[in-house]
Amino acid sequence: xxxxxxxxxxxxxxxxxxxxxxxxxxxxxxxxxxxxxxxxxxxxxxxxxxxxxxxxxxxxxxxxxxxxxxxxxxxxxxxxxxxxxxxxxxxxxxxxxxxxxxxxxxxxxxxxxxxxxxxxxxxxxxxxxxxxxxxxxxxxxxxxxxxxxxxxxxxxxxxxxxxxxxxxxxxxxxxxxxxxxxxxxxxxxxxxxxxxxxxxxxxxxxxxxxxxxxxxxxxxxxxxxxxxxxxxxxxxxxxxxxxxxxxxxxxxxxxxxxxxxxxxxxxxxxxxxxxxxxxxxxxxxxxxxxxxxxxxxxxxxxxxxxxxxxxxxxxxxxxxxxxxx
Amino acid sequence: xxxxxxxxxxxxxxxxxxxxxxxxxxxxxxxxxxxxxxxxxxxxxxxxxxxxxxxxxxxxxxxxxxxxxxxxxxxxxxxxxxxxxxxxxxxxxxxxxxxxxxxxxxxxxxxxxxxxxxxxxxxxxxxxxxxxxxxxxxxxxxxxxxxxxxxxxxxxxxxxxxxxxxxxxxxxxxxxxxxxxxxxxxxxxxxxxxxxxxxxxxxxxxxxxxxxxxxxxxxxxxxxxxxxxxxxxxxxxxxxxxxxxxxxxxxxxxxxxxxxxxxxxxxxxxxxxxxxxxxxxxxxxxxxxxxxxxxxxxxxxxxxxxxxxxxxxxxxxxxxxxxxxxxxxxxxxxxx
Numbered sequence: 019x020x021x022x023x024x025x026x027x028x029x030x031x032x033x034x035x036x037x038x039x040x041x042x043x044x045x046x047x048x049x050x051x052x053x054x055x056x057x058x059x060x061x062x063x064x065x066x067x068x069x070x071x072x073x074x075x076x077x078x079x080x081x082x083x084x085x086x087x088x089x090x091x092x093x094x095x096x097x098x099x100x101x102x103x104x105x106x107x108x109x110x111x112x113x114x115x116x117x118x119x120x121x122x123x124x125x126x127x128x129x130x131x132x133x134x135x136x137x138x139x140x141x142x143x144x145x146x147x148x149x150x151x152x153x154x155x156x157x158x159x160x161x162x163x164x165x166x167x168x169x170x171x172x173x174x175x176x177x178x179x180x181x182x183x184x185x186x187x188x189x190x191x192x193x194x195x196x197x198x199x200x201x202x203x204x205x206x207x208x209x210x211x212x213x214x215x216x217x218x219x220x221x222x223x224x225x226x227x228x229x230x231x232x233x234x235x236x237x238x239x240x241x242x243x244x245x246x247x248x249x250x251x252x253x254x255x256x257x258x259x260x261x262x263x264x265x266x267x268x269x270x271x272x273x274x275x276x277x278x279x280x281x282x283x284x285x286x287x288x289x290x291x292x293x294x295x296x297x298x299x300x301x302x303x304x305x306x307x308x309x310x311x312x313x314x315x316x317x318x319x320x321x322x323x324x325x326x327x328x329x330x331x332x333x334x335x336x337x338x339x340x341x342x343x
Numbered sequence: 344x345x346x347x348x349x350x351x352x353x354x355x356x357x358x359x360x361x362x363x364x365x366x367x368x369x370x371x372x373x374x375x376x377x378x379x380x381x382x383x384x385x386x387x388x389x390x391x392x393x394x395x396x397x398x399x400x401x402x403x404x405x406x407x408x409x410x411x412x413x414x415x416x417x418x419x420x421x422x423x424x425x426x427x428x429x430x431x432x433x434x435x436x437x438x439x440x441x442x443x444x445x446x447x448x449x450x451x452x453x454x455x456x457x458x459x460x461x462x463x464x465x466x467x468x469x470x471x472x473x474x475x476x477x478x479x480x481x482x483x484x485x486x487x488x489x490x491x492x493x494x495x496x497x498x499x500x501x502x503x504x505x506x507x508x509x510x511x512x513x514x515x516x517x518x519x520x521x522x523x524x525x526x527x528x529x530x531x532x533x534x535x536x537x538x539x540x541x542x543x544x545x546x547x548x549x550x551x552x553x554x555x556x557x558x559x560x561x562x563x564x565x566x567x568x569x570x571x572x573x574x575x576x577x578x579x580x581x582x583x584x585x586x587x588x589x590x591x592x593x594x595x596x597x598x599x600x601x602x603x604x605x606x607x608x609x610x611x612x613x614x615x616x617x618x619x620x621x622x623x624x625x626x627x628x629x630x631x632x633x634x635x636x637x638x639x640x641x642x643x644x645x646x647x648x649x650x651x652x653x654x655x656x657x658x659x660x661x662x663x664x665x666x667x668x669x670x671x672x673x674x675x676x677x678x679x
Contacts, residue, residue: 069468069472070471070472071468071471071472071660091474094472094473094474095474097472098472099468099469099472101465101468101469103465104465104466104468104469105464105465105466106464106466107383107387107464107466108387108464109386109387109390109391110383110386110387114383114386118379118382118383119469119473121375121376121378121379121382122376122379122380122470122473122474122475123473123474124375124376124474163469166469
């Protein structure tokens with residue numbers, strides 16, 4: 019698939035602070051792409067540069083082939099942006115809110131009426147058409163803001179922390195809505211702190227810290243690239259002596275780099291072997307008479323990847339951060 | 344959730360064609376963009392009881408003043424033709440000066456929050472990512488604020504027109520006086536919008552707009568007066584009348600003075616009037632001539648509006664500035 023969003027050595031400096039330090043990103047068309055990073059990583063700055071709200075100090079970014087530096091107005095035509103913090107206009111009804119933005123995009127009146135109805139149905143606010151915007155709940159305002167990004171049928175959506183401040187139900191609804199938008203052909207670039215949610219939603223992610231991409235790609239691919247070993251968790255039936263004996267057995271086994279007994283009696287093994295080796299390890303333990311009730315690879319999720327990747331970055335001096343992608 | 348498809352099939356109609364043509368440059372058609380802002384602002388401004396109550400109060404005040412003027416006229420036992428003319432001119436002059444005061448006081452106040460409130464309400468980003476141009480945003484904001492002010496000015500026209508019953512005021516004077524009022528509103532309104540765009544907070548923007556207005560109206564006139572007094576005492580040429588060009592009271596007085604030689608109200612126009620009679624002050628020291636000042640003042644308000652709109656457009660957002668060179672500077676915003 020071709021890239022619809024590209025950043026090339028994007029740099030944003032504020033005096034001596036580097037908010038984005040040479041960011042290279044590629045987002046393929048039709049993806050839901052997650053930007054993951056700790057506070058101050060440069061996620062919002064990156065999205066604001068892509069949304070033409072900030073100018074990069076150097077480097078460039080393109081959306082649908084239009085440069086944010088050279089053709090910002092062209093970029094504004096093909097993207098919809100939802101900031102992390104946004105307000106609503108007082109004394110405006112829901113349909114008027116969308117009508118205003120549709121006018122800003124020069125959408126003719128003949129199309130506005132139907133378009134507003136369609137968008138309100140899409141974001142499940144059809145029955146709120148004549149309600150005042152300030153009277154809507156936070157989740158509804160969030161959905162309305164998302165609807166406003168769609169009035170001109172953009173091909174790319176930039177969503178900065180769209181789920182922040184939402185209750186679990188509203189989050190689920192938002193996730194459904196984003197999936198629906200993807201099915202309509204939109205490319206969605208989304209930043210969030212809620213990693214499990216991104217993991218469920220995103221087709222690809224970029225883990226960024228200190229304004230640099232540390233890892234980029236599909237979650238499974240990143241996991242594979244990062245994997246120098248896996249964590250195996252073993253539970254043994256028996257008293258402390260039996261657990262200690264089992265621990266000794268595993269510690270001496272092949273491919274086991276480290277081992278420890280957790281507080282709940284679980285044995286945790288740092289394992290550097292493949293699936294074949296782990297099967298042999300299990301068979302050997304059973305053969306040695308160890309009564310195993312559970313033997314499993316600890317699940318590696320986005321949160322864990324994020325912690326692994328950013329932990330490597332913690333003590334690195336700025337501008338010497340190695341990228342993994 | 345349902346399966347509704349969000350809008351925007353690539354339909355092509357006349358509006359769309361114009362839109363696409365403008366889209367060659369990547370922006371929205373100027374008129375449509377200004378109208379978008381204008382309609383939104385007016386909806387918000389005119390909705391609810393506040394606007395209705397204020398307009399009622401304002402109109403009652405004007406009618407009350409008119410009633411007082413008419414009561415005064417009634418108490419005169421016999422109204423001769425000349426007295427009637429004087430009453431008519433008096434009513435008109437009073438209305439115009441009250442309106443000038445209203446414009447000078449309200450134009451900066453109404454516009455000083457035009458841009459800054461977008462920042463404070465956190466709606467500016469949403470507006471900024473649309474292809475609407477900075478000029479459209481500024482012009483739309485100015486237009487919507489001025490629409491309300493023009494409504495206030497317009498409400499006084501029936502009151503001022505009472506002067507026609509008494510005679511002494513021609514339609515062309517009414518037109519000129521109201522044109523001057525509207526242009527004053529545009530000039531000081533644009534000043535308010537510029538302060539709003541630069542300050543980005545409503546309170547400092549309002550303070551700055553009022554301070555600058557006071558300096559231009561009162562300060563410049565006071566300075567002119569002091570310098571004139573010193574010049575007269577030392578028999579030197581008077582300071583240039585350019586100092587007074589942005590004082591709408593002087594411009595209105597000049598207009599009324601030129602039209603109705605007996606209704607010269609200010610020291611300046613008294614001077615002009617005296618100069619015409621050749622007695623006070625010495626004619627060779629006068630910089631002003633009745634009727635010649637207000638057109639220049641009118642042009643000055645338009646120039647002020649032009650400069651302030653340019654300032655506001657440039658100050659709106661760093662990423663939206665027009666640039667003469669390709670050199671880019673980092674926007675001075677904190678990292679987020």
